[in-house]
Amino acid sequence: MNEDQGFSHRSALRTAGAGLGIGALGPGAAEAATSPASGPQAEHAPAVPPRQGKTMIGVPFERRGTVRVGIIGLGQRGGSMIDLFLALEGVRVTALCDPVREKTERAAKKVTAAAQPAPAVCTKDEHDFEKLCARGDLDFVHVATPWDWHFSMAKAAMEAGKHVGVECPIALELDQLWELVNLSERTRKHCMRLENCAYGHNEMRVPRMAHEGLFGDLLHSAGAYLHDLRGLMFDPDYYEGPWRRLWHTRLRGDLYPNHGFGPAANYMDVNRGDRAVRISTFGSPSLGPAAYRKENMPPDHESWKETYISRATCR
Incomplete structure (x- = not known):
C-alpha cells in the first residue's frame, strides 16, 4: 500500500507501532500507546510530528555489486551475525566496532579467514561507533549492542549517509522513534528493525505461502513467543x-x-x-x-x- 492510499511509517507508529514499543517506552506511555486512533479516547493518541520527507516504504535499496557492511557490537548476536554476512556472495565486512578489543580481534580473524581484506576496527571506547559510521567505505551498518545504545547508533549511521539495521528494540522512547522516522525520510536511508522472530526462515516462508493463497482468506491469527531466557x-x-x-x-x-x-x-x-x-x-x-x-x-x-x-x- 503506498502513501497515497493512506499508509506510511507515521500511521503505523501512531497506532500499532506505538503499542509494539510499549515494553520499551517511558512512564505513561502505556495509556497513550494503547489508545484507539479515534473515538472518546482519541486525545490520548500520540501526536504525529510534521513530515520532513516522503515515506521510505516501498523504496528499494540501491543495487550494488558489493555491499559493504559495518557491525557495531560483537557479543552473542553480532558475533554470530558476522558468520552470515561472510557467507553471502557480494557482501564484504569492512569495519567492526566493540569496546572489548578481544571480541573485535576475534571477529576480524573471521573476516580474513573468509579471504576478505582485513576490516577496520574501532575499539577506543563506547563512542567509537561514531568513527565507524563516518567511514566512506560502508553501505550498511548493523547494530547489535545493549538496548540503551540503539537509538544513538541508528541516528549516527543515517546522519553519516548509511542504511542501518537495528536489533530490537530500535529505540526506547516514543520521541526517539519519531526522530528516526523523520531522519530516515529526510536522508532517504532505510532504518530497519532486525528481528530473528520476524525474519527467520519459517517466518518468511509462511507469508509467501499466505500471499499465494495457499491458506485461503485469513480472518484470524494468534501469535505467541515462549522462550525461557x-x-x-x-x-x-x-x-x-x-x-x-x-x-x-x-x-x-x-x-x-x-x-x-x-x-x-x-x-x-x-x-x-x-x-x-x-x-x-x-x-x-x-x-x-x-x-x-x-x-x-x-x-x-x-x-x-x-x-x-x-x-x-x-x-
Missing part, C-alpha cells in the same frame, strides 16, 4: 554484565511484543492495507526470574539486590 540472563558469559537482566527491574510490559505480533501481521498484511488500531498489554506478577535466582544463584550473587517487575503479554 532466565538461564542466559544469569549467565555472565552470554550477556556481558547484568544489562539484559536489569531491564526486568526497570520496565513493566512486554519486552518482545513483535516476536508474536510481527509474523502474524506479515501473514495478514497488517499495515499494508488493514491496520492495527488498538494494542493492549496485560501484566502478571514477575515470579519466574526470582524463582530461578532462588534455585540457582548463590546468596552473595549480585542479582539478590534486584527486584523484578517485568512479565507481560501483548494481545
Whole structure:
C-alpha cells in the first residue's frame, strides 16, 4: 500500500507501532500507546510530528555489486551475525566496532579467514561507533549492542549517509522513534528493525505461502513467543554484565511484543492495507526470574539486590 492510499511509517507508529514499543517506552506511555486512533479516547493518541520527507516504504535499496557492511557490537548476536554476512556472495565486512578489543580481534580473524581484506576496527571506547559510521567505505551498518545504545547508533549511521539495521528494540522512547522516522525520510536511508522472530526462515516462508493463497482468506491469527531466557540472563558469559537482566527491574510490559505480533501481521498484511488500531498489554506478577535466582544463584550473587517487575503479554 503506498502513501497515497493512506499508509506510511507515521500511521503505523501512531497506532500499532506505538503499542509494539510499549515494553520499551517511558512512564505513561502505556495509556497513550494503547489508545484507539479515534473515538472518546482519541486525545490520548500520540501526536504525529510534521513530515520532513516522503515515506521510505516501498523504496528499494540501491543495487550494488558489493555491499559493504559495518557491525557495531560483537557479543552473542553480532558475533554470530558476522558468520552470515561472510557467507553471502557480494557482501564484504569492512569495519567492526566493540569496546572489548578481544571480541573485535576475534571477529576480524573471521573476516580474513573468509579471504576478505582485513576490516577496520574501532575499539577506543563506547563512542567509537561514531568513527565507524563516518567511514566512506560502508553501505550498511548493523547494530547489535545493549538496548540503551540503539537509538544513538541508528541516528549516527543515517546522519553519516548509511542504511542501518537495528536489533530490537530500535529505540526506547516514543520521541526517539519519531526522530528516526523523520531522519530516515529526510536522508532517504532505510532504518530497519532486525528481528530473528520476524525474519527467520519459517517466518518468511509462511507469508509467501499466505500471499499465494495457499491458506485461503485469513480472518484470524494468534501469535505467541515462549522462550525461557532466565538461564542466559544469569549467565555472565552470554550477556556481558547484568544489562539484559536489569531491564526486568526497570520496565513493566512486554519486552518482545513483535516476536508474536510481527509474523502474524506479515501473514495478514497488517499495515499494508488493514491496520492495527488498538494494542493492549496485560501484566502478571514477575515470579519466574526470582524463582530461578532462588534455585540457582548463590546468596552473595549480585542479582539478590534486584527486584523484578517485568512479565507481560501483548494481545
